[in-house]
Amino acid sequence: NLSYNPIKKIQIDQFDFLIKLKSLSLEGIEIANIQRRMFRPLGNLSHIYFKKFQYCGYAPHVRSCKPNTDGISSLENLLASIIQRVFVWVVSTITCFGNIFVICMRPYIRSENKLHAISIMSLCCADCLMGIYLFVIGAFDLKYRGEYNKHAQLWMDSIHCQLVGSLAILSTEVSVLLLTYLTLEKYICIVYPFRCLKPRKCRTISILVLIWIIGFAVAFIPLSNKEFFRNYYGTNGVCFPLHSEQTESSGSQIYSVVIFLGVNLAAFIIIVFSYGSMFYSVHQTAITATEIRNHIKKEMILAKRFFFIVFTDALCWIPIFILKLLSLLQVEIPGTITSWVVIFILPINSALNPLLYTLTTRPFKEMIHQVWYNYRQRRSKRGKDSQKTYGPSFIWVEMWPIHEITPKLTKPVLCTDSSDASVTTQSTRLNSYT
Known part of the structure; x- marks a missing residue:
């Protein structure tokens, strides 16, 4: 002893x-x-x-x-709990399916901002990588089922674990940077509508390429110098460097703090501040306008969207920030908490971003209404050879929801004062970005 x-x-x-x-x-x-x-x-x-x-x-x-066990793995299994083993497949399926669905459907939304659509598809690609990461973890859990301890050290030291961990960090960082870019883009066009320049294709693509380059650099730098970073990704069975262990090198600790409490925390603060400023700006503009009642409903819808976007960001990142701070204070963190964060909390944004940025937006709802309407029309005319049948179309005319379209909306809008003009401009901006 x-x-x-x-x-x-x-x-x-x-x-x-x-x-x-x-x-x-x-x-x-x-x-x-x-x-x-x-x-x-x-x-x-x-x-x-x-x-x-x-x-x-x-x-x-x-x-x-x-x-x-360390709360994540056991002597028998890579994922110790049956709940973890089930939900890793459920969350990965939802994340991959939702993002792939949005990537496939976005090109058919013809009347929206094309450059914004490119940014959203890039975000979906990044989020889809998180689903792939969870799929790989689930697959290796099946491979080592019942005898994990025999392969544990080989697995955590393997190139597979290093690449899978890099994939998760790549997804996380690109997603964070893209959300920050999209937020700042909305912020400028809503809070400063008359200063907002029309985004150019070259500039947008350059920014997206730069974000992916930064993401790749952040994810793969720890693999470039083993002496400095040690086994950066191989500190646990799921290959995700969520918090620093005492055995980690000082280089790993510093790098992890810079990423999680530097870049990601700064991005989170920017997102919260920007959405708060956007909502305040729209609220103030509506108060100074003459037709206040016409804007109350739209303002509430906008408030709900802002709330859910900020809420999901907070739900995902605040627990991670807390864990990171606790690790810096050398507080012992149970492995069970780490496994819940990696499998359940971390993929929240990746799973919900398609819902928040595409599936609940007005253009997507209108497209679904249009497809369903044309499908019903085609069925009703199927037996009538004398009448011409039209196939489904993905292009619509109005940007307002189907149930709100009235003859009044076809008339030009007359602005009686500068505040009305500001509201009209901001409404147009919101329609193209939400």
Whole structure:
């Protein structure tokens, strides 16, 4: 029993002559140079006790190892809980299907801002990568089912784990940067409608390419220098560097803090501030206009959309910021919390972004109404050879919802004062960006 001794290093051949040893306790000891070679001579060892679950992977031949889980993985399975194993497939399916559906449907929305559509499709591609990441984790959980500890260390050190972790970070960072860009674009055009320049295709594509380059750099830099970053992605079974472990190098700790509490926290603050300013600007404009009642309903719809966008961002990122701060304060974080964050909380934005930015927007609803209307018309005319049948069309004329179209909307809008003109301009901006 060597537990809680002030041992800083164990020699590789320390246990070579203890071939009859049956139980070994190393609890409370940080083994920085741990290797499989240390425990290989202990053929009769049946019980071993470590400080961390990850150390069990270095003694896979031992029948009983404690602790037997880190909250994410167990000795038997990569994903310890049945809830995790089920939901990793459910969340990945929803995330992939929703984003692929939006990518396929966006080109058919003809009358919206094309450059905005390109940005949304780029966002969906980034979010889809999160679904692919969860699919891969679920697949390797199936592969190692029932004997995970035999492969745990090889898996966390493997190139597959490194690439999967990089994919998750790439998805996360590109999504965060794209949401920030889309938010700032809306902010400028709504709060400063008369200063808003028409976005150019070259500028938009350049910004999107730059965002993806930054995302790739952030995700793959830890793989470029193993001595500095160590095993940055291989700190747990799901290969996601959510919080710093004490065994991580100072380089990994600094890099992780810069990403999560630097870039991502700054982006979150910008998004919250921008949406708050947008709503306040529209609210103030409506108050100064002459026809206040006509804008109340639209303002409430806008408020709901703003609320859900900011709410999902907060639901996703605030727990991560808290975990990161706790890790900096050296507070022990249960692995169960980490697994819930990675599988349930982190993909929230990736799963809901298609709903918030496409499936609930006015152009998409109008397209669905148009398709359904043409489908019913075609069915009603199917038996009438004398009448011409029209196929479904994805192009509509009005930007207002189908049930709100009235003859009055076909008349030109007359602005009696500057505040009315401002409201009209902002309504047009909102129609093209929401």
